[in-house]
Amino acid sequence: MTLFKSVKFLLTIWYLFVLGALLLFFISISYVYLSNSLNSSFDDSLETTANNIRVNISIINGSPVLEENPTVFFETQSLELLMLFDASGTQLQVMGDAFTIPGLEGLLADATAENAVFATMNRPGREPTRIFLSPAAGDSNSGILLIGRSTASVSQVLDQLAVVHVIGGLITLLLAGAGGLFMANRALKPVDEMTRTAREISSTDLSRRIEVSANDELGKLAETLNQMIGRLDQSFTAQRRFTADASHELRTPAAIIQAESTLALSKSRNPEEYRSSLEVISRESEHMAGLIDKLLSVSRSDSGQPLKLEEIELDRLLKDLAEEFNPLCLSRQLACRIDRLEPVKVLGDRLELRRLFINLYDNAIRYTPPGGSVTLSAAIRDGFAEVSVTDTGIGIPKENLAHIFDRFYRVDKARSRAEGGSGLGLAICRQIAEAHGGRIEVKSEPGQGSNFTVLFPLSDKPDHSGLPLRP
Template sequence: MPIRWRLTLFNTLAIGLILLAVGLGLFFLLRGLLLSDLRQTVAERARAAAAEIREVDDEDEAIDGEDIEDLTLDGAFILVRDGEGDVIFQTVNLASSPENDPLWRRALEEGRAVSGTAALSAEAPDHVVAVPVSAPRNPARVVEAGMSLEPVEQALAAFRTALLIGLAAGLVISAAGSYLLARLALAPVDAVVRAAEEMGSTDLSGRLPVANPQDEIGRLAATINALLARTEAAFGRQREALGRQRRFAADASHELRTPLTSIAGYARMLERWALKDPDAAREGAAAIRREAERMQHLVEELLALARGDEGRPLELGRADLAEVAEESAAAARAAAGDRVSVVWEPPEGPVEAVFDRERVRQALAALLDNAVRYTPEGGRVSVRALRRDGKAAVRVEDTGPGIPEEQLGMIFERFYRVDGTRSRRLGGAGLGLSIARQIAEAHGGAIEVRSVPGEGSSFTLLLPQEGPRKL
């Protein structure tokens, strides 16, 4: 059963039960009021008639019918019985016998007023009150006053009919109102369903309509829209990642093909001429060794990136970042020789942090290799450790050609080179900065770069002092 019909049925039943309870309450309240008023009237008439009878002291004195008649103007009737139950006075002709009216006997026996229902008038049943009287010189012993219950029953029957009609009308109105209310309340759901059905399996740009963001359905639609936005962003990142992977595979294939082509060429040269020419053999062997080393370096960089992409766990420990930076600067100085001056600027004290010593050393080696590689002969590369904004940092500055501002956002892309021809001639594959940024981000840090074309560049490795934040 659809939700709107279930809501309609539930609301209709609930309203129907409420109307029924209210109707029954009113019915019994009205019944009690009518019966109470009738009983009170009959009791007053009985006491008044009994008082009139007590005033008759002589046996031969007749009962004043006019005074008694005044007590019956509102539909009541009066009977006066002797000790045997015979009627000695009545206001109307009643179809009564002692057997049909046990109340007078109870009143005589108990010596007090009693009330009940009896069939005395033509409009029976009647409510009757019997009051015993004590008149030594008068045969009257019991005075009975009564009123027919038929008017009360007629009033209650009319009220009951009106109540049933009102209840039926209320049920119809409540059912129609509940259905319209449920339809209006669920209209946004229908709109959401239609919008969801119109969305394609690959098109996540559509959004669900939000009629009222403050109600439950609006919040649900807004939540689904937020989920769609996150899913769309995730798919976008996945597409970008796949695109980068394709470009990465193509670039890696191209970079590996170059040394392999050189190795194959020198191998053919050795096969044809080197056996007769020792100089050519030495030249070919040296070239093959250089290309093999270049290929080995490239493969190691690719392996480092692949391990970083897999999220290889870090071997964290507290250490002095300045000590690692000094060691990296010494290694870069030895590799640069006399071509470039690599200067270490010691800090005033230790720069301690929690990091993976070998991975950070690898990142610094990549930054220094990049600085030394692009700094012209006679240039200068300076290295120093420092604290900044609650983080441990290592800054590498060079006096190289600098990087154009429009290319600063792309230098960390894999295989990207600012000057492709010059970079290839210098032996770079364009992976060093990608590896350095990957290691920094794995530690919860970052790499900042500033560059002025013609003056040089500055790369700053930032690491949290307490290590990467645990999620």
């Protein structure tokens, strides 16, 4: 990023623009005010000088006459011009630097009518001269006194003021720009550190965190980014663990298939030996296919694929499922019962709900020894659908209950492998339940069996926020 496109530069330019506009405004106001004050003071001084001169004017034969030498006024009051006119406008006396005054007759007439007139006369190559006309001796019939003074002193003060304003304004803008850039750098330094840290973070190392040094907006941003990086770290860790577990689970049946096929092909064998090898390969292939199917189900759930929702009669779905599993129960010498199936309707994906209850029912049958029982029930509790699968199997130790819904988690790895379990069934069940706005609970005691309960919102309650609290 170039300096001219950076936020700190743009902030500094905007700050200088606003400051420059304010300085220009106040400098203009102060210049105009001081100019008016100086000109007003200059006119007052000119009028005072005229009053002092009038004291020395006498009226002789109807015309004004200056009795005292006015040289002192030229020396002390910096006069440039002094002129006397009679009542008819005839020039009687002139002293100083005389020059042609445009519109003199009009000025004399105005002075006769208004008793006092100010005017500014521009002179080529010189500073303008300010003139003042007033009655020579108290009334307009006594004649007119005209005096003039150069405005050089006022112009000099205003020129100096303009130079001070320009230099002071430029220095102020320069210092403000340097200070603004420094403050912008300091304020945005955490952003640069965040950028540098974020660039150093990769998918292989998400342990780095952005340092939070302040409790301001940038500090909150850093905390938010750290939380996001933490979630990404957890997601990548779970993904890597899932990939490693999946690879491990697939490696075992693949190794058995390879070993069995290599052994069968190493030398000629009789049909019974070939049949035994093919049965092993078929069994492991079936196990691998089931594992891949479950992995695909987990992957679809993780990708957030939408459910194909429809109104489903849970009691009918569970009844059909119980009939399908009845032969398997009989082959394992289990009593498969239906406790009660109340008419229950929910809004859900038929295939996903069927997968959920197949996993629960299959687990119950798989881990219940001969002579035991598996009981299925569906009811409405507190306005929600409640489905329970209860068995009298081996049960689950208390310390394992918190992890049984984790992917690839097995309570007894050796037995699960022998039973064909993958450690994904209950994880898939929880995902399906939560995708439908429900939840799954478990109660179990070793040697006493297990009870899995799934709660769903009814089809007439689309709001899933009111699930009953766990007892």
